[in-house]
Each structure stands twice: as structure tokens, then as C-alpha cells.
Amino acid sequence: MTYMRFKGIGVSPGIAIGEASLAEKVLFTAKKDIIGTDEVENEIKKLQSAILQTKKQLTHIKNQVKKKIGKDHSFIFEAHLMLLEDKSLCRDIEKIIKRERAKVEWAISRVHDKYVGIFDAIEDEYFKQRKSDVTDVLSKIYRNLKSIKQEKKDEDSESILVAHDLLPSEAAMKLGKGNVLAVALDAGGQTSHTAILARSLNIPAVVGLHEITQKVSNGDLLIVDGTDGEVIINPPLAIRKEFLSKKRKYDDYCRELKKTATLDSITLDKVRFYPMANIELPEEVKLATSMGAEGVGLFRSEFIYFQKSSLPEEEEHFRIYSQVAKDAFPSPVYIRTIDIGGEKNLPQLNIEKEANPALGLRAIRFSLQNKELLKVQVRAILRASTLKNVKILIPMITEIEEIEEVKMIISKAKNELRKEGRQFDENIPLGAMIEVPAAAALTDIIIKEVDYISIGTNDLIQYYLAVDRSNELVSYLFKPLHPSVLRLIRFVIKTVQKENKEVTVCGEMAADPLSALALLGLGLRKFSMNPIFIPRIKQTLRSVEHKKIEEIVQNALTFKTAQHIEEYLLEQILVKYPKAFLMGKNN
Ligand code: PEP
Ligand code: MG
Numbered sequence: 298m299t300y301m302r303f304k305g306i307g308v309s310p311g312i313a314i315g316e317a318s319l320a321e322k323v324l325f326t327a328k329k330d331i332i333g334t335d336e337v338e339n340e341i342k343k344l345q346s347a348i349l350q351t352k353k354q355l356t357h358i359k360n361q362v363k364k365k366i367g368k369d370h371s372f373i374f375e376a377h378l379m380l381l382e383d384k385s386l387c388r389d390i391e392k393i394i395k396r397e398r399a400k401v402e403w404a405i406s407r408v409h410d411k412y413v414g415i416f417d418a419i420e421d422e423y424f425k426q427r428k429s430d431v432t433d434v435l436s437k438i439y440r441n442l443k444s445i446k447q448e449k450k451d452e453d454s455e456s457i458l459v460a461h462d463l464l465p466s467e468a469a470m471k472l473g474k475g476n477v478l479a480v481a482l483d484a485g486g487q488t489s490h491t492a493i494l495a496r497s498l499n500i501p502a503v504v505g506l507h508e509i510t511q512k513v514s515n516g517d518l519l520i521v522d523g524t525d526g527e528v529i530i531n532p533p534l535a536i537r538k539e540f541l542s543k544k545r546k547y548d549d550y551c552r553e554l555k556k557t558a559t560l561d562s563i564t565l566d567k568v569r570f571y572p573m574a575n576i577e578l579p580e581e582v583k584l585a586t587s588m589g590a591e592g593v594g595l596f597r598s599e600f601i602y603f604q605k606s607s608l609p610e611e612e613e614h615f616r617i618y619s620q621v622a623k624d625a626f627p628s629p630v631y632i633r634t635i636d637i638g639g640e641k642n643l644p645q646l647n648i649e650k651e652a653n654p655a656l657g658l659r660a661i662r663f664s665l666q667n668k669e670l671l672k673v674q675v676r677a678i679l680r681a682s683t684l685k686n687v688k689i690l691i692p693m694i695t696e697i698e699e700i701e702e703v704k705m706i707i708s709k710a711k712n713e714l715r716k717e718g719r720q721f722d723e724n725i726p727l728g729a730m731i732e733v734p735a736a737a738a739l740t741d742i743i744i745k746e747v748d749y750i751s752i753g754t755n756d757l758i759q760y761y762l763a764v765d766r767s768n769e770l771v772s773y774l775f776k777p778l779h780p781s782v783l784r785l786i787r788f789v790i791k792t793v794q795k796e797n798k799e800v801t802v803c804g805e806m807a808a809d810p811l812s813a814l815a816l817l818g819l820g821l822r823k824f825s826m827n828p829i830f831i832p833r834i835k836q837t838l839r840s841v842e843h844k845k846i847e848e849i850v851q852n853a854l855t856f857k858t859a860q861h862i863e864e865y866l867l868e869q870i871l872v873k874y875p876k877a878f879l880m881g882k883n884n
Pocket of ligand 2: 692732753755756
């Protein structure tokens with residue numbers, strides 16, 4: 298019962314204390330058992346009945362997940378069923394059985410190695426996901442051959458799930474059961490399927506722990522701190538007490554904060570602000586609303602593509618957008634056209650790898666080179682706009698011509714829909730994301746072409762300060778409170794407001810209390826963020842007087858460095874409004 302502590306990446310906040318349950322891992326055999334020619338047929342029969350059983354199980358899981366977590370998480374099982382239907386995977390296994398006169402277990406192991414090798418060579422994040430799908434399906438067939446029990450007897454008791462990595466179907470199935478207190482993984486990152494799912498389901502999760510599966514045994518007592526990204530194995534009493542109290546404080550804090558959901562979004566001096574949600578999955582709308590979101594300020598529609606092995610069709614887009622619009626009604630929903638290309642590759646499209654993906658064929662650039670794809674999306678957004686609460690948002694605008702092209706596509710789509718006699722919002726608002734500094738400098742011209750502006754600070758800061766937003770080596774330079782960044786944002790906000798149009802911020806900056814106050818002081822009223830941060834920001838903004846914050850921020854802008862600005866803001870705000878940071882700046 299050795300006591301150990303591990304640092305990883307906290308991808309879903311909160312603290313859980315409980316017993317470890319290690320996910321069972323299928324190890325494909327390395328032993329080649331040779332069979333007689335007369336046994337070949339029997340081996341193939343074994344394979345076919347394992348495949349049949351796998352199909353049945355997958356269909357059952359798909360229906361269960363659809364019922365318990367939502368239709369969008371069940372896509373993954375459709376993809377797996379398609380892999381089985383596709384036959385080439387199964388034919389490959391059969392071929393090896395026949396050609397090498399080997400047992401089916403060995404044949405599966407060889408096919409698995411082959412596919413893993415192919416995917417590894419491609420070295421692409423999204424292809425890697427497809428690799429895990431193949432592993433997932435083959436493991437299920439393998440398990441069915443060997444009749445390894447799918448779950449342990451105590452599958453319903455509460456525990457902390459520890460695994461090397463979770464295959465997408467495992468994540469949906471295990472987390473959907475409601476008995477997982479927290480998740481700790483060797484592998485993974487912020488945008489992994491498990492991380493997104495854990496956040497949607499409010500389950501604390503730490504990933505990127507490297508070797509946690511080798512250090513933990515079933516039944517070990519674990520603490521998972523998803524807020525600070527730490528996992529503690531067999532903590533002594535004093536540590537347990539410390540974390541129990543931290544957990545209590547955190548839970549009280551969340552409960553307390555959640556109460557703000559029903560309170561008005563106004564500052565002490567009655568200035569109205571609007572907290573909105575950034576979502577990736579349609580079923581997040583309900584959680585977001587319960588957290589106090591007044592609409593969806595950013596729907597990252599590319600996630601519809603990530604969950605499928607084929608290209609989603611117009612009807613599927615339409616179904617998802619209509620659902621989001623209905624769930625958020627009467628609040629607005631800003632649907633961003635897909636932001637893929639560059640690093641966010643799609644296996645369905647086979648996009649070429651680029652030397653500088655962040656500066657490459659991304660977002661609207663990609664969509665304008667794949668206009669048919671964009672039109673499908675635009676038609677679906679238009680069709681979902683009948684409640685008149687839907688807006689179109691275009692990512693990564695760099696020049697006016699891009700907006701003009703998009704407008705032409707929208708106009709064409711509208712004409713088609715009119716001819717087809719379909720309903721849509723004739724005045725659906727069109728917005729541009731300001732993420733490229735060149736577009737920020739052009740705000741006065743861009744705003745005349747669109748109905749509103751959404752500032753994507755994640756990319757804007759990356760491109761303005763020349764700091765890769767996902768590179769740990771330079772993360773210390775990624776400073777939302779950099780004087781240049783604040784000046785640029787001030788320019789964008791003021792320019793839009795001069796035209797009496799709407800401006801929102803939908804980058805992570807809006808979710809940080811101090812930065813959100815800086816934005817309030819710069820004139821911002823619409824803040825869009827990951828829903829779990831909405832109560833905290835609402836509490837912060839409700840605790841201050843807008844007039845005073847405006848003065849403080851104006852003074853802060855006279856300082857030369859981000860550090861001075863941060864220190865000044867913190868000091869001034871803490872003295873005047875101690876309630877603004879209920880649990881400190883970063884909690
Ligand atoms: C942004 O860049 O700030 C943004 C919200 O878009 P994403 O994080 O999806 O790039
Ligand atoms: Mg962006």
C-alpha cells in the first residue's frame with residue numbers, strides 16, 4: 298500500500314475519493330498455434346460466430362448509450378458496426394487463417410498489428426482515433442472467442458476508473474453507467490473523447506499520467522483531483538483529510554455558484570451582461586442552461602464530423618442544429634461552420650498534412666475550397682433557423698473576399714430552399730470570428746459586411762503574440778492580459794459598438810475571472826465559455842460595479858507589461874470587491 302502522487306492534465310474539474318478499478322485490457326496473443334487443413338473451416342466458423350455475437354453486443358450497447366447519454370455518443374457504435382459490415386477486416390482475418398493455417402486468435406492478432414502499423418505510420422491525430430476504433434472492434438471479437446467475461450461481478454459499485462486509454466466506445470459505455478466517480482488515464486489530452494465526455498457528465502478526470510496503470514492495483518484507495526490535475530495513490534490519513542476538506546469546499550463552491558444560475562446577469566450597478574456556452578456536443582445545452590447559460594455563444598460544429606467515420610449528411614446536420622436551437626430557445630445559438638483542416642484533420646476527407654497547420658488550409662479557408670461541404674452545412678443551419686434564434690458564425694476570417702464568398706453561398710442556399718418550399722429565417726444573422734490579427738485591424742470594414750463579431754481569443758492571441766496555443770514550451774508567453782492584446786481587443790469592441798452591432802468573446806479568456814473583468818471594463822457584455830465556468834464568471838461579474846471596473850481597466854492599460862497589468866487589476870479589484878474572486882483567481 299505505497300503512497301504515491303502523480304501529476305497529469307486535469308481535463309474535467311472536481312475531486313473524487315474512492316477505490317481504483319483497473320479497466321481490463323485485451324492482450325492479443327503472440328503465440329501462433331498451427332491447425333490442420335481440416336480444422337480451417339471450424340476456425341472460420343468460430344470467427345463468424347464471434348463476429349455475430351459482437352454485432353449483437355454492439356447493437357445492444359448502441360441502444361443503451363442512445364437511451365442513457367444521447368444519440369450523438371452512439372454514433373461511435375454505428376461506426377464499429379460499419380467496420381464489421383464492411384467485411385474487409387473480417388476477410389483479412391479469414392485469409393490469414395487459411396493461408397497460414399493458424400488459429401483465429403493469432404489471425405486477429407496479425408490483422409491488428411497490420412492496421413496499427415498502417416495508422417501509426419500516418420501519424421495523424423484523427424487517423425489515430427480510427428486506429429483505436431479498429432482495436433476496439435477486434436478486442437470485442439477476441440473477447441467473444443475466448444469468452445472473457447465483459448464485466449466484473451461488482452460492475453455496479455462506485456469506483457475510480459483507471460486505464461491506459463479508453464477506447465471511444467468504452468468511454469461512452471463505462472462513463473454512461475453512472476457509477477464512475479472519476480477517471481485516471483495514462484494517455485490522453487484536453488480534446489480526447491474521454492475528456493469531452495467526462496466534462497459533459499461532470500466526472501472529474503486526469504489524463505496524461507503516463508504510467509498510472511502500472512502503479513495502481515485494483516482496490517487501491519485513490520484521490521483524483523481533476524481541478525489541479527493530480528492523482529494520489531493510497532493517501533495517508535492526513536492527506537485524505539486534506540482532500541476531503543478540499544472536496545467539500547469545492548462541492549460547496551459549485552453548489553453555491555450554481556445558485557447564481559437563477560439570479561439576474563447584472564453587475565452591482567445594474568449593467569446587463571450575457572453569459573453563454575461554448576459547446577461541442579448537442580446534449581450539452583441542457584447542462585449549460587442549468588449552469589446559467591443564456592444561449593450557446595459557440596457551437597463547434599466540427600465535432601459532428603469527428604464522431605463519424607463517414608461524412609454527415611444535410612439531414613444529420615439539420616437534426617442536430619434543430620435540437621440545439623430548440624433546447625436553447627428563446628436564447629440564441631451561434632453555429633460556427635466547421636473549423637477543420639490543419640491539425641484538426643478528418644479521416645473522411647484525407648486532408649494533406651501541412652508544414653504549418655495553424656497557418657494553413659484551416660476553417661473558412663478549408664470550407665471555401667470545399668464549397669459543397671459548406672453548402673450542406675449552410676442549408677442545414679438555415680433549415681434549423683425557423684425559431685429565429687440561430688446565427689451563422691464564420692471562423693478565421695482574414696479578408697473581406699471570404700465574407701463575400703460565404704454570402705454568395707448563403708444566398709444560393711436560400712434560393713434553393715425557397716424553391717423547395719422550405720422554411721428558414723430570412724434575416725438569419727451572419728457573424729465573423731476575429732481570430733487573425735489582420736481581421737482585427739480591419740474590424741471597421743468587416744463589421745459593415747456582417748451582423749456581429751465574435752472574438753476568438755485563443756487563436757487571436759496565438760497569432761498576435763506568435764505563441765503556439767498548444768505548445769507547452771512557450772505557454773508562459775500566452776498572455777491574455779498582454780497590453781497589445783488588450784489594446785487590440787479594445788479596438789475591436791469599440792469599433793463594433795460604434796456601428797451599434799453586437800460583439801462577443803468566445804475564447805478561454807472569457808472563462809478566467811480576472812480576464813473577464815478586463816473584458817467587462819473594455820465594454821464587453823457577451824461572454825461565451827465552457828459551461829462549467831459560467832457560474833464562476835457570473836458570480837465575478839455580479840460582484841462588481843461596471844463603472845468602477847471601466848476606470849480600473851483604463852488605468853491598467855497605461856502599464857507596459859502583462860505582469861503589471863495583472864498585479865494592478867488584482868490589487869484594485871480585490872480591495873474594492875473581495876467577493877469577485879470567491880475562491881481565488883484560478884479556481
Ligand atoms: C478561439 O480561437 O478563441 C475559439 C473560440 O475557437 P477554437 O478554440 O475552437 O479555435
Ligand atoms: Mg479558433
